[in-house]
Amino acid sequence: MAWTTPKTWTIGELVTADDLNTHLRDNLSHLKVAVNDDGKIPALSSTYIADLSGLNLTGIARLAATNDFADGVQDFSAGAGTRLVIPVGADKWAT
Amino acid sequence: MAWTAPRTWVADEVATAALMNAHLRDNLEVLKVTRNAAGRIYDLSAATLANLSGANVTGIVKPAGANAFTAGRTRFLGSARLVVPVGADKYEDLGGGLRRGVWLEGDYLHHIAANQSTEWRYLGAFVSAPAGAAPGSIWVEGEYLHYVDAAGDERRCLSYGASGHADTAAQPGSIWVETYWHWIQETGTQEKPGHADVAHSDGSVHYDEHADVAHSDWHADTGHADSHSDEHSDSHGDAHLDKSTGDHQDSHTDWYGDKHGDDHTDTPHWDGHSDSHTDTHTDHNDHGDSIHYDAPEMVT
Numbered sequence: 001m002a003w004t005t006p007k008t009w010t011i012g013e014l015v016t017a018d019d020l021n022t023h024l025r026d027n028l029s030h031l032k033v034a035v036n037d038d039g040k041i042p043a044l045s046s047t048y049i050a051d052l053s054g055l056n057l058t059g060i061a062r063l064a065a066t067n068d069f070a071d072g073v074q075d076f077s078a079g080a081g082t083r084l085v086i087p088v089g090a091d092k093w094a095t
Numbered sequence: 096m097a098w099t100a101p102r103t104w105v106a107d108e109v110a111t112a113a114l115m116n117a118h119l120r121d122n123l124e125v126l127k128v129t130r131n132a133a134g135r136i137y138d139l140s141a142a143t144l145a146n147l148s149g150a151n152v153t154g155i156v157k158p159a160g161a162n163a164f165t166a167g168r169t170r171f172l173g174s175a176r177l178v179v180p181v182g183a184d185k186y187e188d189l190g191g192g193l194r195r196g197v198w199l200e201g202d203y204l205h206h207i208a209a210n211q212s213t214e215w216r217y218l219g220a221f222v223s224a225p226a227g228a229a230p231g232s233i234w235v236e237g238e239y240l241h242y243v244d245a246a247g248d249e250r251r252c253l254s255y256g257a258s259g260h261a262d263t264a265a266q267p268g269s270i271w272v273e274t275y276w277h278w279i280q281e282t283g284t285q286e287k288p289g290h291a292d293v294a295h296s297d298g299s300v301h302y303d304e305h306a307d308v309a310h311s312d313w314h315a316d317t318g319h320a321d322s323h324s325d326e327h328s329d330s331h332g333d334a335h336l337d338k339s340t341g342d343h344q345d346s347h348t349d350w351y352g353d354k355h356g357d358d359h360t361d362t363p364h365w366d367g368h369s370d371s372h373t374d375t376h377t378d379h380n381d382h383g384d385s386i387h388y389d390a391p392e393m394v395t
Contacts, residue, residue: 003132006123009115024119031126033134041136044152050131051138060149061156073187073196076169085170086177088268088281092234093225093243094176 003030098125170266171234181231181245186214197272199231202244204252205394208274214394215275217289219250235268238280238287252276252390254287261285275391290390308373317365324358 007023009015034041034048041048054060076084102118104110129136129143137143149155171177179185185198186207193211197204203216219242232243239251265284271277276289334348 001134003127003130003134006120008120009112011112013112015110015115023123027123027127030134031123031130034130034136044139048136049139050133050135054139054149054155056138056140057147057149057152059157060152074169083168083266084177084270085168085172085266085268086270086278087171087175087234088236089234090236091225091249092176092236092241093228093232093249094178 001026001029001033003027096121096124098122168266171268176229177233178229178231179233179242197233199242199245202246202248202250204233204240204242204244204250204276204391206272206276209272210274213274215391216394217252217276217391219244219252222249222251224248235270235278235281240270240276240278240287240289252289254278254280254289304375304377306375308375311370313369315366317362319364320362322358322360322362326354326358328354 004022004027006027007019036042044052046052055062099117099122101122102114131137139147141147149157180196180198181200182198183200185200186194186196186205188194189211194214195207195211197206199205200216203218205214205216207214217240219240222241224247225243228243228247228249230243230245230247234241236251238254240254241249241251243249261284262279263284265279265286267279267281267283269279274290278287278289279285280287332349
């Protein structure tokens with residue numbers, strides 16, 4: 001359902017059913033697309049977010065095409081810029 | 096424009112323009128800020144999300160400060176650790192006979208060479224058996240590449256020499272595969288090669304120290320000695336009386352006394368013998384032999 005720029009109401013104006021349907025009902029329905037009944041965005045998916053790129057997010061790994069995590073494989077071998085730096089120092093085993 | 100808490104309308108209320116503009120127009124405009132023409136949120140940016148932290152997002156990599164992913168470079172510093180796959184043939188099959196990957200298999204550290212075909216494996220020298228170490232852990236320690244094998248033992252792969260270059264921008268712990276492993280040692284920028292064919296050669300100086308404390312014997316014999324003495328005395332007396340008258344009567348008496356005594360004393364034979372001998376032997380291994388080194392081995 002398309003968005004309609006909300007009407008600027010004027011003094012003495014008769015509020016018609018068409019106005020209410022267009023500027024209230026339809027626009028509210030438009031806004032409801034990306035939220036659930038609690039007003040929350042249900043998921044980070046293309047159903048609700050047109051662009052799922054995480055390039056602007058902070059605090060997460062930002063993967064490039066040259067070091068993608070795909071199908072459980074962390075690939076550091078594609079592209080001249082990819083590197084893997086492993087722990088250095090004494091007894092750097094994991095527990 | 097700011098959001099206004101929506102008004103609760105009452106019966107017969109006059110919906111003034113000001114009310115309609117504040118509670119309908121302006122609030123709708125607020126709600127429209129993040130949506131595109133199709134009603135979807137534009138993107139994940141500061142224009143659409145007030146807080147861009149991904150802390151609550153699941154199913155993504157959440158690095159800590161110690162293993163930041165920056166500009167395509169993954170670093171495992173501080174408390175960060177790296178664990179490679181453990182098990183048989185844990186490479187990625189690219190199809191067409193091409194493979195790639197690094198993994199732990201038994202005691203060996205395996206990798207596929209840069210040709211995406213040849214599999215190599217290193218058998219690191221045993222270092223220790225640390226409790227609780229996760230198999231597959233891998234790190235650079237000093238000049239060596241350490242790993243924890245499938246049994247939990249820490250091993251290390253030697254590097255030989257410094258045939259790799261020292262890149263002034265190289266990060267310690269950087270590691271990559273050409274045909275063999277290469278890495279940047281723990282401190283500094285020196286590249287360490289994980290392979291070198293080095294023939295064994297004997298150095299010219301080889302010596303062992305050997306010191307003997309001379310053998311000394313102490314020997315004392317007490318000789319055997321016999322002491323023997325005989326005492327013997329004989330006494331013999333005859334008394335003979337002849338009577339010539341009448342009937343003849345002879346009286347003869349012999350007596351004999353013999354006394355014999357032996358006194359014999361033996362002094363036992365005694366040997367005293369003491370040997371003392373001390374050898375001190377020190378082998379020097381500072382003989383300047385270059386080791387034979389040709390790890391890793393190709394896996395066929």
